[in-house]
Amino acid sequence: AYANETLKNKLVFNAENPLLLNFNENSLGMSQKAKQAIIDALPNAFRYPDDARSALISELGKEFKLSDKHITLGNGSSETIQAAVQFVANKAQKEGKAVQLIVPDPTFNYAELYAEPLGVKIVKVPVDKTLAFDLATMQKKAQEFDGISMVYLCNPNNPTAMLTPTAALTNWVKSAKENVFFIIDEAYAEFASTPEFTSAIALVEAGYKNLIVARTFSKIYALAGLRVGYGVAVPEVIADVDVFVSIDNTNTAGAVAALASLKDKAYVEYSRKSIDVSRQMVVDVLKELDIEYAPSYANFIFHKVKGDVKTYQNRMKEANIMVGREFPPALGWSRLTLGTPEEMSYFVSTLKAFRTKGWI
Ligand code: PLP
Structure with a gap:
């Protein structure tokens, strides 16, 4: 069908x-329902997308049993990653601290692309022989740095499609010092329907303030051209990240298509x-x-x-x-x-x- x-x-x-x-x-x-939602919304697309955006934010909040305030919408998850990087770089600047981005290598490089022009030092940690993240070395790089570290972890990773064990990732987030902030990119999470994978959104639910989880409608929902993504974090973090997000960033067609897709289980x-x-x-x-x-x-x-x-x-x-x-x-x-x-x-x-x- x-x-x-x-x-x-x-x-x-x-x-x-x-x-x-x-x-x-x-x-x-x-999804056909997403297509229909766009067609139905077109006559009103001369208006700003506030209602469509709000409806999508509410539905996402419900989806994760969180609230509207736990969600930031992005023009693709690319914007969520960009805004998160800007938030941390800006925080470091305001506090007069050095800032670095720790990334596994290879991985999806947008965090790096957005961090570099802001003068953020990029620390690349090669994956191990099995192509798994070398979390121990990444962790060491964060511990050795007295400025602010942002850590980008893509799970499942792009380009390897491999999972990082939930326990290892979770332990690091839970035990990290205050000067470490995690950007967890779960663009492909919906494909990982295995008990081996637990979304880092569980850490947001548990109230951890040192992470944002980026998600997208570009992959399993097939809306890449409509540019809708989102971030999930505690309300305090969302408020800080939203400062760097383009106002009214999600267009009406994208927002209604994403909402219909989300409901089309x-x-x-x-x-x-x-x-x-x-x-x-x-x-x-x-x-x-x-x-x-x-x-x-x-x-x-x-x-x-x-x-x-x-x-x-x-x-x-x-x-x-x-x-x-x-x-x-x-x-x-x-x-x-x-x-x-x-x-x-x-x-x-x-x-x-x-x-x-x-x-x-
Ligand atoms: N994150 C990862 C890991 C990706 O592979 C991609 C796109 O390929 C994105 C984020 C960006 O996706 P979008 O901006 O379309 O949400």
Whole structure:
């Protein structure tokens, strides 16, 4: 019922219409209820989006059994990350303290991109041999610093799609000194429907003031082009972060689509299941071809490539498939977005053809 009609007609890929498996988008397309909500809201879109924003904030508050005051909306979770970085950098400046951002490497780099122009020192801590975060070293870097540290932790991580054990992350947040603030990016959390994953929102519920959790409607809800994300933190933190958020940042279409999507539990279930099927198809072929991969808990998977990653990427492009790039320092790995099962069957046959040519 949710299949995207336009997509069905697009399963022939060519240079003008390649299969896009490079930006972790959700090829299912948004829920029909989200589409209808946009259509219904259009006649009133000449007005400012206050009502639509408020309704979405309230629903998000309810979703997590928190309140409106625990939520900040963003023009994508990118804005939430940006505002959180600005809040901490500004706090350090006001208090006359040095400020650093500690990030695992590789990870999603927006916190870093927003921190750098503010003069924040960037401390990158390489992942370990298993591609897991080296939390002990990250923690040490924070302990050794007498200014303010912000720590960006993406869980599941992009580009590896791997989870960080809840206990390790939670223990650090709970035991951290007052000069450490955590930005926990859970852009892909909804895909991680496993008991191994607990959202850091539980720490917000428990009243911890040293974190904000960033979430998005771009991934499981397939609203990337409408730009809606949010942050969850205790009201005090939300008030501080909101100072750096663009006023009226969420547009009417995005807000109503997000609200309808949030209520459309069947769509979320469908979206998650579709990714599970796609992931299994890719895992099966990677196993068959004996290609190493990282355990995926998101709508993408990180796998090894034989030889140069750029050459592999170009060959896939010639086969009309755009795959993700290399993410140093994880050399020799490619990030593959999981599209629909139909799309992945095209990828699977292409990968098998690559093997017969000795390319993979
Ligand atoms: N966080 C992570 C880990 C991402 O991978 C992305 C986008 O790919 C974002 C945040 C930004 O998403 P958006 O601004 O669309 O919410």
